[in-house]
Amino acid sequence: MFKYLLSLFIFISTFGFSQTLTSSLDKTTLALGEVAVFKIQILDLDGKNVQIAPRNELLPFHFEMVNDSIAVQKDIYLRSVKFAVFQEGKFTIPEIEIKVGDEILKTIPYEVEVINTAKKGDQINDIMKNKEVELNVQDYWEMYKFYVLLALLIIAIIILIIGIVKWGRKRKDSPAVTTNQTLKDLEKLRKKNYIENENFRAFYVELIEITRGFITKQYQIPADVLLTDDLVDYMKNTNAISQENEKIVEDIFLRSDLVKFAKTIPTKEIMSKDFTEIRDFVKRSTKDVEAENLRNVSVEELSESDKSKIRKLK
Structure with missing residues (x-):
């Protein structure tokens, strides 16, 4: 139990x-x-x-x-x-x-x-038939406006880049820019007081170096590699530099060679005069460039004002 x-x-x-x-x-x-x-x-x-x-x-x-x-x-x-x-x-x-x-x-x-309950061959019907809709310009704009605006933006950027490159290159290589930079280099030379201290050799070495670089850039003359006599002949044959400026360059370059080889000793007055004449030559160089550019244009393409300008420059 x-x-x-x-x-x-x-x-x-x-x-x-x-x-x-x-x-x-x-x-x-x-x-x-x-x-x-x-x-x-x-x-x-x-x-x-x-x-x-x-x-x-x-x-x-x-x-x-x-x-x-x-x-x-x-x-x-x-x-x-x-x-x-x-x-x-x-x-x-x-x-x-x-x-x-x-x-x-x-x-x-x-x-x-x-x-899978669907059988092979079963017809599948849409709930609603497709409806054809006519599109107008506004509809197409709404559909594709993003792509159009994007294409316009890309084109604008390309044009801007090309303009900046061309403008920048033009500004960098323009006669005015070359002139201003050379004037700054000459001012630096003046502040070294070579003339006051009668350090004529250093003065003429730097003065001629600045001038050679300027002529090379401004006139496309290979002054940086030519000897003085060859440079003088080159200038006379090309007519790129006016006779007044050509005479100044020739005299100062020849005097510089005499100083460097100790064949002559310049006075302070001559050194000052050479410095001033080179500086004035640099300032006047834009007229030489303008005259050369106008000479490269055919006479038929020149206006009366351009022809008058050439006659004044000559």
């Missing part, structure tokens, strides 16, 4: 105070994209904590979650998962492990078959 009572007590303790886990799947055969519902229910929780996979992570990756809802009360845990599968074949919902308090519970596995 005691044994029967003990067995009854164990049965009641086991089943009367444990949790009840149930699961269900409303469909085991699905069409592509059809929604099915998988449910889990746990009864007699008695306030115990339920540990299970988080929301939207309960089922394997083939199952696309549509909705995952959870309801928990003191004695009941309910979970309803709506899902769809977008690939043909057979897929398994494995047994799911759930921890309730210190107890481990597991659901039963389910097999789901997904089929």
Whole structure:
């Protein structure tokens, strides 16, 4: 008799105070994209904590979650998962492990078959027929205005770059720029006080070096590599420099050679005069350049004002 009572007590303790886990799947055969519902229910929780996979992570990756809802009360845990599968074949919902308090519970596995219900040759009809719409200029502008504006911007940038390059090169190589830079170099030479200190050799070396560089840039004459006699002949043959300026350059260059080879010693007055004449020659050089540019234009293309200008320069 005691044994029967003990067995009854164990049965009641086991089943009367444990949790009840149930699961269900409303469909085991699905069409592509059809929604099915998988449910889990746990009864007699008695306030115990339920540990299970988080929301939207309960089922394997083939199952696309549509909705995952959870309801928990003191004695009941309910979970309803709506899902769809977008690939043909057979897929398994494995047994799911759930921890309730210190107890481990597991659901039963389910097999789901997904089929394509569309038949070969089925005609697919649009819900609404395509409607032809006539487009006007405004419509085309709205469609392509970004590309038009982008093309115009690129063209403007290219033109700007070309203009900057040409303008910058012109400014850099223009006669006025060369003249101004040479005048600055001459002013630096003057401030060295070579004339006052009678340092005639250093004075003429630097004066001739500045002048050679100026002639090379301003007149495109290779004065930086020619000897004095060759330079004089070159100037006379090209007629790029006016006779007045040509005479000044010739006299000062010849005197410089005599000074450098110690054949003559110039006075302060001569040094000052040579410096002033070279500076004036640099200032007048733009007229030589203008005259040369006009000579390169055919007479038929010249206006009366240009012809008058040439006669004055000559």
